[in-house]
Amino acid sequence: MRFGAKSLIVFGLLGSSLPLLAHHSFAAEYDSRKTITVHGIVQKVAWVNPHAYVWVDVKDENGKVVTYAFESLSPNALMRGGWTKNSLKAGDEVTVDGYLAKDGKPLADGSIHANSKLITLADGRKVFAGSSADTAEPSK
Amino acid sequence: MFKTQSLILVVAAIAMVGLASAQDQAGKFGPVGPGPATQRKGTPPQGPAPKMPDGKPDFSGVWTPTNFMLMGGQPSLQPWADALYKERRANLSKDDPEGSCLPAGVPRISPFPMKLVQTPALVVMLDEGNVHSYRQFFLDGRGHPKDLDSLWMGDSVAKWDGDTLVVDTVGFNDKTWLNGQGLPHSDQLHVIERYQRPDLGHLSVDITLEDPKAFIKPHMFTRAYSLLTDWEIHEYVCNEFNVDSEHLVGK
Numbered sequence: 445m446r447f448g449a450k451s452l453i454v455f456g457l458l459g460s461s462l463p464l465l466a467h468h469s470f471a472a473e474y475d476s477r478k479t480i481t482v483h484g485i486v487q488k489v490a491w492v493n494p495h496a497y498v499w500v501d502v503k504d505e506n507g508k509v510v511t512y513a514f515e516s517l518s519p520n521a522l523m524r525g526g527w528t529k530n531s532l533k534a535g536d537e538v539t540v541d542g543y544l545a546k547d548g549k550p551l552a553d554g555s556i557h558a559n560s561k562l563i564t565l566a567d568g569r570k571v572f573a574g575s576s577a578d579t580a581e582p583s584k
Numbered sequence: 585m586f587k588t589q590s591l592i593l594v595v596a597a598i599a600m601v602g603l604a605s606a607q608d609q610a611g612k613f614g615p616v617g618p619g620p621a622t623q624r625k626g627t628p629p630q631g632p633a634p635k636m637p638d639g640k641p642d643f644s645g646v647w648t649p650t651n652f653m654l655m656g657g658q659p660s661l662q663p664w665a666d667a668l669y670k671e672r673r674a675n676l677s678k679d680d681p682e683g684s685c686l687p688a689g690v691p692r693i694s695p696f697p698m699k700l701v702q703t704p705a706l707v708v709m710l711d712e713g714n715v716h717s718y719r720q721f722f723l724d725g726r727g728h729p730k731d732l733d734s735l736w737m738g739d740s741v742a743k744w745d746g747d748t749l750v751v752d753t754v755g756f757n758d759k760t761w762l763n764g765q766g767l768p769h770s771d772q773l774h775v776i777e778r779y780q781r782p783d784l785g786h787l788s789v790d791i792t793l794e795d796p797k798a799f800i801k802p803h804m805f806t807r808a809y810s811l812l813t814d815w816e817i818h819e820y821v822c823n824e825f826n827v828d829s830e831h832l833v834g835k
Contacts, residue, residue, distance in 0.1 A: 467694075467713070467822060468683030469764070472676040472832045492825040494685065515828075520696060520712065520818040547833045557831060 467494045467518075470576040474559045478544040482512055486536040491519050491529035498532060498563065498572065499555055500540055513551050514542055514560035516572045527571055537566040543577060628785025628810040638704060641747050641781045646817060647809035648697045655763060656805025665768045665798040672766025678834035680766065681759055685822035687736040688714040689760025690753055690775050691791050691807070699817045700787075707742060707749065712817040721751045728754055734771055736760060749779040762793070770797035785811045 470476070484502035496516040501509050516522065519529075532538070541564075545557035561575035634642040661669060672679065682688050694713025701708045707721040721742040728739050732755035739755040753775040762769055778790040787809040794802045 467685065467715075468828045468832060469677035469680055472678035472680075472683075472834045473828055490825060493820050494822045494824070494826055494828070497825065497827075518713075518820060520820055523818065545831055547831055549831065551827060 470559070473545060474543040474577065475546045476543055476577055479541070480544055480558060481539065481541050483539045484512070484537075486532060486534050486538055487511060488534050489529065489532050494518055496522055496572070498540070498560060500538060511553075511555040512540070512558050513553070513555035514540055514558050514563075516560050516563075517574050517576070521574065522572060525574060531571045532563060532565075539564045542575070629813055631784035633781040633783055636702065636704060640704075640744060641749070642702055643700045643707060643749065643779060643781055643787065644702045645787075646697050646699045646812045646815050647787050648812050648815075649693055649695065650808045650810050652693050652695055652807070653763075654805065654807075655767075656803070659767070659793065659803035660800035661768075662798055662800060665770075668768045669766055672761070672768075675834040677764055677766055678832040680761060680764060682714075682761075682764075683832055684829050685715050685826050687717045687760065689736055689756065689762070690719070690738050690773075691777065691793070692760065692762055692764075693807075696820065697812055697815060697817050707751075710817060712820055715822045716820060719753075721749070723749075728752075734758075738773075738775065745778070747780065751775075751777040751779065753777070768798055769793070769795050772797045787811070 482500060482502045484500045487499040487501050489499075490497040496519055498514045498516060500512045500514065502512060504510055517525070522528075540560050541562045542558045542560040545559070547557075549557065551557050559575055559577065560572060561577060562570060563572045564570050634644075636642045677683075688694065692714075694711065696711075696713035698712060699710040701710065705722070705724040707723060709719040709721070711717045717737055719737050719740055721740045723742045723744075725743075726741055728741060732739055734757035735755050736757060736759070738753040740751050740753040742749055742751045744750070754773070756769070756771055756773045758769065758771045758773075760769070761767060772795050774794040776792040776794070780788045780790075782788065789807045789809075790804065791807060792802055792804045793799065
């Protein structure tokens with residue numbers, strides 16, 4: 445089950461929020477109520493601004509591989525959190541907790557657009573922890 | 585409540601990673617974990633504020649904001665500004681210029697550190713976030729230009745009031761937001777900042793915002809920073825991979 449995929453969408457009651465760690469509004473782009481947990485293989489990591497991105501290949505219930513693109517924090521924030529561009533590599537088996545984009549539209553490359561809050565490697569190491577949702581300020 | 589719990593969870597998660605994930609390039613730009621830079625509030629160094637050769641305080645250093653989201657409450661807004669503020673909030677800030685990697689303006693800042701570089705006639709502020717914006721505080725006695733352009737970061741001149749550096753900034757466009765929720769201002773915005781360094785590790789800035797077109801009365805608040813002795817500001821090129829703007833849908 446190395447490639448075993450499970451996609452779970454949970455509708456919570458976390459309410460809307462505004463970002464502090466992002467250069468854009470978290471609530472305008474992602475839905476804090478549409479949390480997901482996926483298990484798959486890292487396809488590639490982009491250590492870029494304004495947010496690092498992690499693409500993960502996930503097998504759906506029918507065995508078809510779909511790719512998620514997870515927005516992470518900015519490289520400067522990740523770096524000060526203790527991670528580098530080498531902390532996560534293509535081929536790593538990961539479980540990603542995150543949020544789906546509001547508009548439901550894929551990125552230009554066809555991947556499913558989401559925001560990660562925690563990436564757990566197969567050996568239990570947790571990397572790229574944090575999301576612009578974490579320090580969001582409640583909207584008034 | 586949720587906010588506090590989230591923070592604790594994040595900090596706990598990062599603490600679990602600990603130094604095991606410590607790798608090559610941290611050091612210069614900040615210590616490796618635990619916790620994102622923006623949430624670290626380590627004890628700043630102690631001692632007297634350093635002085636320039638002329639005896640004035642030297643504000644040079646890398647500074648991290650410790651209360652960057654606070655603005656001392658909400659300014660009293662003129663009706664048009666209040667309506668615009670409500671509209672931006674209702675849209676969940678989807679049109680924030682920062683989301684398009686445009687400058688944040690003044691006095692809005694990012695949660696990331698900034699660096700002050702001081703000479704007798706000029707103080708320069710270099711922002712790590714905020715699309716690498718810079719500000720120049722001219723201390724050579726010049727005034728503002730007569731025909732000011734509409735600027736994203738304004739035109740700043742400075743003077744000393746005892747040990748306080750008083751920075752006067754005008755010449756703004758009306759495109760920037762004063763905070764992430766969309767607090768508006770007009771091209772009549774006038775920002776007066778009073779920089780004080782009471783000791784080695786602390787920077788305090790009393791900020792007065794005047795805007796007769798957008799505000800009913802001036803608004804004042806104080807921003808605080810701590811000195812980071814072992815950090816540098818880091819590169820942050822916002823436009824490198826900004827795929828967000830087309831997905832900022834708001835409600």
